[in-house]
Amino acid sequence: MKTLYLLEPENPGAAWAPFAGAAPLSELRAGAWRLRERWERALGARTRGIVASHAGVAHPGAPPIIDGTTITGPAWVVDVTYAPRLPMRAIGEAHRLLHGGRAVAWRLDAGERWQGPFDSGNGRVIEGIPLAGAADLVTALEEFLFTDTLAGLESGTDPIPAHAIVLGNPGAIALRGAELEPGVVIDVRKGAVILDEGVTVRSGTRLEGPLWAHPHTWLLGGAMRHLSAGPHCRLHGEISTSVFAGHANKSHDGFVGHSVIGSWVNLGAGTITSNLKNTYGSIRLDLGSERIETKRTNLGALIGDHAKTAIGTLLSTGSIIGAGANLFGAPRAPRNVPPFAWGGDDDTPLRADSFIDVAKRVMPRRGVEVSADTEAALRAMHRRLTER
Numbered sequence: 603m604k605t606l607y608l609l610e611p612e613n614p615g616a617a618w619a620p621f622a623g624a625a626p627l628s629e630l631r632a633g634a635w636r637l638r639e640r641w642e643r644a645l646g647a648r649t650r651g652i653v654a655s656h657a658g659v660a661h662p663g664a665p666p667i668i669d670g671t672t673i674t675g676p677a678w679v680v681d682v683t684y685a686p687r688l689p690m691r692a693i694g695e696a697h698r699l700l701h702g703g704r705a706v707a708w709r710l711d712a713g714e715r716w717q718g719p720f721d722s723g724n725g726r727v728i729e730g731i732p733l734a735g736a737a738d739l740v741t742a743l744e745e746f747l748f749t750d751t752l753a754g755l756e757s758g759t760d761p762i763p764a765h766a767i768v769l770g771n772p773g774a775i776a777l778r779g780a781e782l783e784p785g786v787v788i789d790v791r792k793g794a795v796i797l798d799e800g801v802t803v804r805s806g807t808r809l810e811g812p813l814w815a816h817p818h819t820w821l822l823g824g825a826m827r828h829l830s831a832g833p834h835c836r837l838h839g840e841i842s843t844s845v846f847a848g849h850a851n852k853s854h855d856g857f858v859g860h861s862v863i864g865s866w867v868n869l870g871a872g873t874i875t876s877n878l879k880n881t882y883g884s885i886r887l888d889l890g891s892e893r894i895e896t897k898r899t900n901l902g903a904l905i906g907d908h909a910k911t912a913i914g915t916l917l918s919t920g921s922i923i924g925a926g927a928n929l930f931g932a933p934r935a936p937r938n939v940p941p942f943a944w945g946g947d948d949d950t951p952l953r954a955d956s957f958i959d960v961a962k963r964v965m966p967r968r969g970v971e972v973s974a975d976t977e978a979a980l981r982a983m984h985r986r987l988t989e990r
Contacts, residue, residue: 605677606647607716608638609670610654616889617735620906620941621864623986624925625661626654630862631845632685632731632739633746634754634796634814634830638665641680641707644690644728650677658982661865670718675710681719685742686730688753697723701730736904737887737896737920739862743845747812747830751794754814774811789827798832822853834968842877844902849968861902864925866964870913875902877919885920888937896920906941907983908961925987926957941987954984 614622621630628638628649638649651668658667673679680699684706693699698720699707705719706728731742752774759776762768765784768775774790780797783805788795793812797803800818808825815821816832824839831837831846838852842859846852850863854871861875877900879885885901887894903917906925911917916934923929924941931945942951961980962972972980 604645604647606642606645606649607668607670607673607677607679608641608649608652608654608665608682609679609719610652610656610682612655614656615735616892617737617887617894619736619887619889619922620904620909620924621736621862623656623658623990624864624907624941624983626652626657626664626667626682628652628654628682629661629664629847630736630739631830631847632733632742634750635688637682637685637733640685640688641678641682643688644686645678645680645707647678652682658986661979670716673710673716675714675716676712677710677716678707679710679716680707681705683733684730685733685746686728687746688750690728691726693726693728695724696726698725700725700727702732706730706732735887735894735896736862737894737898737901739845740843740860740898740901743828743830743843747814747828748793751796751812751814754796755794780815793828801832816848824855843900847907849965849970859902860898860900861905863903863905864907864909866908866961867905868910868964869905870911870915872914873911873917874915875917875921877902879919887920887922889922890938908957908980909939911935926952926984928952942984951988954981954988957984 608628610627629636649665652665653670654667697709698705755776763782766782767787770790774794776796779799780801782803785805786803787808789810795809795811796814798817801815803821804823806823807821810827813829819832819835822838826841828843834849835846836851836853839855840857844858844861846863847865849866851868856873858875859877885896885898901920903921905923909923909927912930914933915929918937921937923939926942927939929935929946935946939946944952965972
């Protein structure tokens with residue numbers, strides 16, 4: 603199998619808030635797959651390391667963060683701010699993969715050392731989406747999830763229970779060790795539905811494709827459409843066109859739309875995102891003195907890893923909730939909440955020891971023990987994001 607290295611921006615910038623600095627961007631989902639997984643599938647390769655100085659320490663279970671100067675061929679080095687469309691066309695003996703006049707991947711021959719992106723060598727144009735920031739992950743979901751789920755059907759399915767209500771072609775459903783209670787509605791008229799090993803779907807749930815629930819995710823009732831979620835998520839209520847990273851919680855009522863939800867997020871009962879301005883105008887992201895024009899009409903919230911909202915929290919269009927933030931108090935949260943904020947408006951961040959204490963209560967509930975290495979990674983994340 604080919605060797606793959608992932609190249610991230612040294613300074614991703616405000617457009618990648620609230621995820622930059624918390625973990626490698628390559629662990630974010632673009633469609634059904636993480637950016638790392640998309641490149642692995644595109645090239646038939648396995649990732650050996652991530653060049654991501656902004657993150658410092660990788661997520662537990664992710665490939666290690668490395669110094670780019672240690673990379674030696676044969677290998678591919680790819681830009682994770684580009685999401686390739688799958689399946690990728692044959693690339694032959696290309697040394698560079700190109701999109702929009704720029705290189706997004708580079709091939710090193712045996713013994714060749716990585717010295718940075720290069721402009722020489724045979725190039726092959728590929729299809730995909732350049733990602734200027736976190737909001738573009740919603741665009742990637744819209745563009746990719748339909749074909750990602752169709753490709754997912756090729757791995758086969760368990761028998762569909764007779765008590766499931768299917769709208770459309772049952773051949774567009776793949777169940778792989780999933781459990782469905784009676785009365786679940788699966789609508790595949792607009793896209794396929796994939797339910798992986800350990801997925802549980804409770805009565806009163808309506809699933810509309812394209813939708814992919816990754817392993818051990820529980821869908822606990824409500825209407826869910828155009829969704830990529832898991833592993834180990836707990837979801838309930840109305841959810842539309844959103845990505846939930848692993849171990850996220852939304853176990854109660856409340857609308858989440860056109861949003862990107864990080865790992866270990868907990869949304870309290872009645873948390874609601876707005877994803878459309880009253881004017882139907884383009885949504886801007888306000889990041890202190892910097893404003894980013896997304897050119898999107900629909901955009902909900904971008905919520906960083908380990909963030910939590912209280913019951914009844916209201917999130918405006920284009921809200922950015924920093925990693926580790928704990929929102930409570932006024933129902934309407936600020937549009938830009940800094941990392942580890944305590945209450946939303948408080949300038950004093952949650953202390954590292956308090957953050958670790960919470961993580962030690964939360965993570966074992968999903969079978970993840972906070973080892974010494976994990977605690978060190980969490981403390982490093984807290985330090986990076988609060989010392990900026």
